[in-house]
Amino acid sequence: MTRNRDPQMNFTNGLFQKVEISKMLNEMAGIAQYLWEKGWAEGSAGNFSINVTGMFSDTERDSLSSNPVIPLSGKYPDLARALFLISGTGTRMREMADNPMGYVCFVYVGESGSDYHLIAGNQDEGSVKPTSELATHLGIQQLLIQQKSTAKVVLHAHVTELIALTQLPAFKTEEAINSLFWSMHPETMLFVPEGIGFIPYTIPGTETIARATLQELGRHKAIIWEKHGCIAVGANLAEAFDILDILAKSAKIYFLCKSTGIDPEGLSAAQTETLRTYYSGLSRGN
Ligand code: 13P
Ligand code: ZN
Numbered sequence: 001m002t003r004n005r006d007p008q009m010n011f012t013n014g015l016f017q018k019v020e021i022s023k024m025l026n027e028m029a030g031i032a033q034y035l036w037e038k039g040w041a042e043g044s045a046g047n048f049s050i051n052v053t054g055m056f057s058d059t060e061r062d063s064l065s066s067n068p069v070i071p072l073s074g075k076y077p078d079l080a081r082a083l084f085l086i087s088g089t090g091t092r093m094r095e096m097a098d099n100p101m102g103y104v105c106f107v108y109v110g111e112s113g114s115d116y117h118l119i120a121g122n123q124d125e126g127s128v129k130p131t132s133e134l135a136t137h138l139g140i141q142q143l144l145i146q147q148k149s150t151a152k153v154v155l156h157a158h159v160t161e162l163i164a165l166t167q168l169p170a171f172k173t174e175e176a177i178n179s180l181f182w183s184m185h186p187e188t189m190l191f192v193p194e195g196i197g198f199i200p201y202t203i204p205g206t207e208t209i210a211r212a213t214l215q216e217l218g219r220h221k222a223i224i225w226e227k228h229g230c231i232a233v234g235a236n237l238a239e240a241f242d243i244l245d246i247l248a249k250s251a252k253i254y255f256l257c258k259s260t261g262i263d264p265e266g267l268s269a270a271q272t273e274t275l276r277t278y279y280s281g282l283s284r285g286n
Contacts, residue, residue: 015064015106015119020055024085025100031155031237033097038248040157041093045229047131048237050085051141051152052106064108067117073207074135077113078142084109086137088121088128105130109138131156135210136231143214144233151221151233155240158229161251162244166198166226174198177224182275183266185250189275190282191243196230197223204228222247 015021028048035041053061061083084107087096091103105128106119120128131137133156140154171177178195181188197216202209202225213231216223222232222243230247234240257264267275 014060015056016101016121018055021052021085024050024052025104027237028100028104029097031241032093032100034241035157036094036097038157038159038245040159040229040244040248042158044090044092045158046093046156047087047089047091047133047137048153048155048240049087049107049131049137049141050237051082051144052085053082056083061108064106064117064119065110067108067119069110069115070118071115072109072113072134072138074139074210075112075114076109076138076142078145079109079138080111080113082109082141082145083107084137084141086130086134089130089132091128091131103128107134107138132205133210135205135207136213139210139214140217140231140233143217147218149233150235151240153234153237153240154231155234155237155244156229156231157244159244159248161248161255162224162230163227164255165251166224172198172200172226179269179272180254180266181247181250182272183268184253184264185246186267186275188246188250189272190279191246192220192222193276193279194220196220196247199223199225201226201228 035046040046061081085104086107088103088105096103101121104121107130108117108119110116118129137154144151165171165177171180174195174197177198181192181196197220199209199212199216202212209225213223217233222230224230230244232240232243234243254264
């Protein structure tokens with residue numbers, strides 16, 4: 001394929017001017033503020049990626065290949081020529097809330113799926129680099145494409161209430177943690193009927209955590225990294241945030257009850273199953 005290297009035709013400056021992208025920047029600012037207020041984004045914690053490929057024509061995206069090329073540690077053939085808006089590594093969500101464009105970058109995956117072109121949000125190229133969890137984000141984004149999912153967003157946050165649960169020996173399995181969610185807050189069954197995937201502690205930012213996450217995300221739309229945080233996918237940032245929020249609420253109810261010195265009753269296994277049947281009927285339009 002011929003690449004457009006004519007600077008006159010370079011689309012880099014136009015990326016952020018797209019109406020869809022500026023709307024997205026507003027949404028990012030709002031979610032970044034929520035993450036900060038919830039206490040789920042201490043320091044530079046948390047990151048996200050958004051597949052924005054469909055918002056640009058092939059020609060527009062191809063013109064981005066004049067930007068610096070950076071090799072990827074893995075190969076993502078199904079992401080060839082896909083374009084992502086990704087939070088910068090080291091980004092403070094509280095700062096992103098005020099200036100989203102200053103803390104994001106575009107990642108345009110090359111044709112081989114093994115490198116990408118970087119376009120920084122503040123136009124000072126090189127100053128904003130994608131999240132250190134890039135391998136996990138691209139792996140999940142590729143999986144979403146393979147699954148023909150409507151989800152375009154991957155959101156990672158340090159959800160305090162969920163991390164705290166993984167510090168308790170009783171909740172170190174997928175089964176135990178999901179039973180707790182469903183029994184503490186019935187609507188968890190509506191939002192996350194398949195439950196959350198559980199990944200035992202692994203060093204953040206590695207290929208290992210990316211691979212383990214991918215295995216779980218085949219069956220779940222949210223996963224928890226033991227003693228670290230969570231990942232959720234959704235059609236947009238708000239949808240991914242909602243999943244984390246409802247799970248956190250469930251965990252919070254548990255901790256609040258425990259803080260009284262009394263074990264919460266929870267729903268019984270039979271009540272949970274009745275709820276599952278009821279909600280699955282609703283989602284089929286019965
Ligand atoms: P980044 O600042 O590189 O996105 O890292 C934050 C984080 O939460 C790592 O897991
Ligand atoms: Zn993290």
